[in-house]
Amino acid sequence: MDLGIRNRHAILLASSRGLGKACAESLAREGVNVVINGRTEKDVHDTASELAAKYGISASAVVGDSSTEKTQLLLLEACPEPDIILLNGEGPAPKFFQDIAEKDFSESLQKTLIGPLMFVQRVTPGMCERRFGRIVAISSAMVKSPHSAMSLSHGPRLGLTGVLKGLSKDLAQFNVTVNQLLPERFDTYRQEQMAQVMMQVRGMTYEEARADQVKSIKAGRLGRPEELGDAFAFLCSAQAGYLSGQNIQLDGGSYEGVF
Amino acid sequence: MDLGIRNRHAILLASSRGLGKACAESLAREGVNVVINGRTEKDVHDTASELAAKYGISASAVVGDSSTEKTQLLLLEACPEPDIILLNGEGPAPKFFQDIAEKDFSESLQKTLIGPLMFVQRVTPGMCERRFGRIVAISSAMVKSPHSAMSLSHGPRLGLTGVLKGLSKDLAQFNVTVNQLLPERFDTYRQEQMAQVMMQVRGMTYEEARADQVKSIKAGRLGRPEELGDAFAFLCSAQAGYLSGQNIQLDGGSYEGVF
Amino acid sequence: MDLGIRNRHAILLASSRGLGKACAESLAREGVNVVINGRTEKDVHDTASELAAKYGISASAVVGDSSTEKTQLLLLEACPEPDIILLNGEGPAPKFFQDIAEKDFSESLQKTLIGPLMFVQRVTPGMCERRFGRIVAISSAMVKSPHSAMSLSHGPRLGLTGVLKGLSKDLAQFNVTVNQLLPERFDTYRQEQMAQVMMQVRGMTYEEARADQVKSIKAGRLGRPEELGDAFAFLCSAQAGYLSGQNIQLDGGSYEGVF
């Protein structure tokens, strides 16, 4: 399937590894030039180089925390007229609700809600003028089925979900779409980390820890990052211009609810 | 119907007028002792006196911004063991999405999301211990159908919705329920104010402005504050202990969606 | 709380026992005259007599399957101008999806979807004319979180949910509201029956079977029928005229989803 986005330009926040990198790779494969971002210099540069070499596209590297104005300006310097934006970022660690301090909330809100929205403000006027834009956020399945220990994650993320939805209604007429992917349990370094934690905390073997992660997933397996990358690429395609304001779960069919 | 809450104690944030006052009055009528709160000293005292006199309950007055630690501690001083909590607060003014500054977001998030959650942290341990709690937030119909000009309202409110939902799952076992009411277009001072704005901005007569407010409401009228007050009182009743985690729209049947 | 419906008239389908009876009792307590319906003659008459004697209201008994035209006409003969309607009926037994025959579907759709809608057609014109109507259906929590073995239940019920929602938008202007209650695990004869089945099939003791029923309920207990009855009565109240098109879960806070 030709996605009709060859030679377009994309800025991908937090894309040096994991799900963000998978998104960048799916776009690069379709001939999209990408800006790779992350906080670890080596990872960012390695990913950019790798994709440029593998797919023959142009790939820039911008190191820094994408929720800050400074990094956002650098990103737009590297790519002044982005057609595609991936909103992504590392989630906070779990914390018992009663232990969450005001500062925890305001930090998480800054990173996960305010930062991304400021970036959206920066890119949408140009997208509207150029009559093409694809904004996709990697959110979390928890925005639909929250658990209190992840309040620092789903609180800000659900706020973002609402603001993006409201915004999507304004932008549709300009062929600018806004959608979210809601992943649950993908096979990234994060699940690796969590397996290590479970081995220490619960005395499991590595195999038991990995098996445990799959228990709540109806598909009986973790998601593969490239599956999310390709869903993302489809949402960025020319032919997805009539699809906006959607929250698509990538969770192995695990969500209980009808809608 | 006997709501089974006579002599219980309630703290109602932002309850000196409008929907918050209606909630206080519905509880007072059922014999609940109330703490009235608001930022305008006279309004707070007047409402407390009025309800105490009219219903023979005890009504305290705590003046201050309920999203601050200082006021929250005063509220708990006035009522150390609340059985019922109303989370309520004035919403922000509309603002074009592109005009919203970082500071607007952080202020609104502090007031509408962080502040209420800090208060919830303060009251839930006691409620769980005493095996009774009713937490109800007055949110907005917009958390389900957002418009970009109200991003400062539905962003924080939807974040709150998610955190409260996650929390409700933990608290159910202690007979502590958490629910939200989602009003749209009630006949309060706010609609009066908006009518005045429309008269000036659009050159409408008062009658035209008021008629215009009703256009989007399928019931063909504004809601009456006491209708919301009584729905609130029902959610606070002893017999509503099995009803938790719900978001109930009070919108004259106007919402488009099935769920 | 005065529900403002003294001397009104209600027809309650499938109300001779269980949740339907609890609804009838809550209305009778508020001074509403009721028509009791069910398929077991003795139960219907006993319930009608009991409520009439206990609450001093008028209670008629109409025996028959309420999804049939014949019984619907008898119900309207007993109460030609109903103000309140309870849509209720026994659900079908579980069945593996692959074992469901066409006939199973058409029977269940007739009973659970078509029958109730035909009754709604019969009563709404009068309600609109008289400018008061409260239509409430007891549906099931499964309409939001379906499991394949209950397809004969949630399929028709979800269809009904959609039609009632569409209808609620037309009726709001006439002070006719349409809402649903979505119960999960109430302490009725049905859970008794299921406990018996579990004792036989899984070799559990009665206590184990009853404990097992509570496992999935976050409140840690079954619902009490009178809790559902009172929620129903509130939805039928005069002051609930601005609340329509809602699906309220009564599930001990168990549903995973935010909305």
Next chain:
Amino acid sequence: MDLGIRNRHAILLASSRGLGKACAESLAREGVNVVINGRTEKDVHDTASELAAKYGISASAVVGDSSTEKTQLLLLEACPEPDIILLNGEGPAPKFFQDIAEKDFSESLQKTLIGPLMFVQRVTPGMCERRFGRIVAISSAMVKSPHSAMSLSHGPRLGLTGVLKGLSKDLAQFNVTVNQLLPERFDTYRQEQMAQVMMQVRGMTYEEARADQVKSIKAGRLGRPEELGDAFAFLCSAQAGYLSGQNIQLDGGSYEGVF
């Protein structure tokens, strides 16, 4: 993007024209062999011939009403081991709720709910055994935002939505996914027909009628059938195996609700 489904086999109900044909074409382009179905012999054969010639795949033609056992058996004869199923069918005409007869409901339920489910029963065991299946239904945006005049459409369709969701949870472990597309206002013969009706009934010019159809669409245009076809093809792809139980609106960003 390589969808990984070359040489797979698909049965597409109601695919001789409109959205169904667009789905067939998107699959054919990806190298999938298709069975075309419809009730008009010439259309079915023409579409099959056209796709076979254009894309070099095998395309069979099965004429008949796909909700009947007879046609379903013919479809499975033409393609005994389908990997992909499109559930699709013409919707009923609008009808005032009060004018809908029992027979209207039972006919529509047979066509739109029971028929498709019987077909799903026929194909899922084989899909599970072969560890690959993609079931996609073209539903309607109205299943999320129903209007009473379309009760014969959204009633059955919402019932189907629920049953398919329940089923999707069982099938995920076998790499069999079940999803729905919810279109609103695509540029097919149906909108042409409706424009003709509006010209006659409301005395509009053709241009006015077409403009009117776009008014409620936030994208400011009708959807293009090939946009739906490609979304369908993506859902059928090998890499969409972790995406199941979703209802994706293709409505130009028009739906009001967050979820």
